Amino acid sequence: MSCQSQPSLLHKYMGIFFSTMSSEELLGSLDSFDAREDDIFLVSYPKSGTHWLAEVIERIPDAGITLTSPIELGDISKFEELKRIPKRRAIPTHLNYEMLPVTVKQKQCKIIYIVRNPKDTAVSMFHYYRDNPNLPSTETWAAFLELFLKGDVVYGSWFDHVLSWEEHKNDKNVLFIFYEEMKKDFVKSLKKITAFLGIDVNDSEMAKIARSTSFSEMKSNAAKENCDPNHVICALTSDRNLVFRKGVVGDWINYFTPKQNRVFDELFTEKMRNSDVGRCLKEYAHSQNA
Numbered sequence: 168m169s170c171q172s173q174p175s176l177l178h179k180y181m182g183i184f185f186s187t188m189s190s191e192e193l194l195g196s197l198d199s200f201d202a203r204e205d206d207i208f209l210v211s212y213p214k215s216g217t218h219w220l221a222e223v224i225e226r227i228p229d230a231g232i233t234l235t236s237p238i239e240l241g242d243i244s245k246f247e248e249l250k251r252i253p254k255r256r257a258i259p260t261h262l263n264y265e266m267l268p269v270t271v272k273q274k275q276c277k278i279i280y281i282v283r284n285p286k287d288t289a290v291s292m293f294h295y296y297r298d299n300p301n302l303p304s305t306e307t308w309a310a311f312l313e314l315f316l317k318g319d320v321v322y323g324s325w326f327d328h329v330l331s332w333e334e335h336k337n338d339k340n341v342l343f344i345f346y347e348e349m350k351k352d353f354v355k356s357l358k359k360i361t362a363f364l365g366i367d368v369n370d371s372e373m374a375k376i377a378r379s380t381s382f383s384e385m386k387s388n389a390a391k392e393n394c395d396p397n398h399v400i401c402a403l404t405s406d407r408n409l410v411f412r413k414g415v416v417g418d419w420i421n422y423f424t425p426k427q428n429r430v431f432d433e434l435f436t437e438k439m440r441n442s443d444v445g446r447c448l449k450e451y452a453h454s455q456n457a
């Protein structure tokens with residue numbers, strides 16, 4: 168079954184595919200969301216480490232933060248639901264910069280954007296398409312990769328998404344975190360996050376967060392926490408068991424043929440030619456191969 172033959176699972180809004188779990192009405196009303204100055208947005212293209220980042224935020228002791236479900240998940244009643252949360256809200260989203268509610272921009276809410284090598288992201292998304300009943304099935308890796316490169320997947324083109332956010336990378340309310348750096352030196356990334364949020368965390372608490380947010384720990388907890396509606400991070404599933412697959416850097420090598428790799432690299436070079444994020448991702452990839 169091809170992706171196009173299951174149109175009811177996805178719909179297009181402003182030229183981008185969304186799950187039908189994000190109603191058109193909600194997507195059309197995002198600008199009526201009333202952001203609070205202390206809101207924190209956890210932003211990513213799908214499969215970039217959103218659940219990991221969300222868990223890290225939740226595990227920071229005494230931060231007084233409530234993790235919510237994604238802003239784009241559900242229908243128009245979403246904003247009322249978010250309004251009822253008394254504490255500081257950490258709100259996940261896979262929206263691109265343009266679609267982010269205008270009040271979030273006006274109030275300069277803190278935003279953490281997590282980015283991951285697009286080849287690993289594509290492989291992770293391929294599995295999500297295969298395993299997640301909320302997404303269209305895809306026959307082969309080759310067929311999926313073609314859709315990914317064209318941006319004909321949920322949340323659109325990886326390149327457009329990252330570039331839309333990169334324009335705001337140096338805004339004082341925006342922090343970029345790299346999945347690869349988090350894997351390589353977790354504490355370094357954690358220190359960036361806590362400093363950005365203005366929260367003091369001592370060394371032993373950091374070590375505890377590192378342990379409790381390790382891939383193996385999160386994967387084994389997923390079964391227990393599964394389907395808790397208060398713990399939905401991605402607008403594409405409430406089944407956490409679908410999320411924790413391998414959790415490694417460089418798994419793409421097991422999927423890309425040399426030709427697919429060449430085509431991907433050509434597109435990457437063209438789209439990311441002026442991108443610092445692109446340069447960083449290339450450096451991580453080289454250090455991985457060295």
Ligand code: PPS
Nearest residue numbers: 213214215216217218291381382401411412413414
């Ligand atoms: S989602 O569903 O779009 O929000 O997915 P997202 O959470 O952004 O990304 C899922 C991938 O992140 C991996 N993951 C982790 N890696 C390392 N450490 C931890 N703790 C962790 N938690 C999740 C997860 O396994 C997915 O990547 P793949 O490559 O598929 O394993």
